[in-house]
Amino acid sequence: MICPNCSCPTKEEMHFCLNCGAAVSTIAEIECGNHSGAAAVGACVVCGMPVCGDCAVTKEKKLFCNDSTHAVFLDHHALLGVSDSEFEADIIVSNLKANGILPLVYSPKGFFDFKSEKADSAVRVFVVKDDRARAITILTELGLEDFIHLETIQHL
Ligand SMILES: [Zn+2]
Ligand SMILES: [Zn+2]
Ligand SMILES: [Zn+2]
Numbered sequence: 001m002i003c004p005n006c007s008c009p010t011k012e013e014m015h016f017c018l019n020c021g022a023a024v025s026t027i028a029e030i031e032c033g034n035h036s037g038a039a040a041v042g043a044c045v046v047c048g049m050p051v052c053g054d055c056a057v058t059k060e061k062k063l064f065c066n067d068s069t070h071a072v073f074l075d076h077h078a079l080l081g082v083s084d085s086e087f088e089a090d091i092i093v094s095n096l097k098a099n100g101i102l103p104l105v106y107s108p109k110g111f112f113d114f115k116s117e118k119a120d121s122a123v124r125v126f127v128v129k130d131d132r133a134r135a136i137t138i139l140t141e142l143g144l145e146d147f148i149h150l151e152t153i154q155h156l
Helices: 068-073 086-098 129-141 150-155
Strands: 057-059 062-064 077-083 104-106 123-128
Touching: 057 068, 077 086, 077 129, 086 123, 086 129, 123 129
Parallel strands: none
Antiparallel strands: 057 062, 077 123, 104 123
């Protein structure tokens, strides 16, 4: 699926674009992570929290939650990949740390119904922008390149 807001390819089963946070599915009836009963208009591209119109912060066409540190997070960090499996994410993190790269991990699992919104609740791993190319090389050498959200990375 191509996001109508930023034209980035997004996983078919996701309700929110990984790149810009816009809702890509019109059938989404997901609540804001701060206000129960308020429909989410998108999800923070850092922590993945669904946000309503009152909570959403827009910066450079990307959606963020009302945690002010998230809107500036992507100035220095980039998404490396997402995984449905926390176990796999732990393996990725351990291997990066062993190579001197310190990833930052966000898990939006608590905001979603685990069965129906599995793709949206996937664990996100970010690295400092300058480390991204090296992180991709490390994971590729380990045969873990499936984890890398290549379509998104190529688009960015
Ligand atoms: Zn998008
Ligand atoms: Zn956030
Ligand atoms: Zn809200």
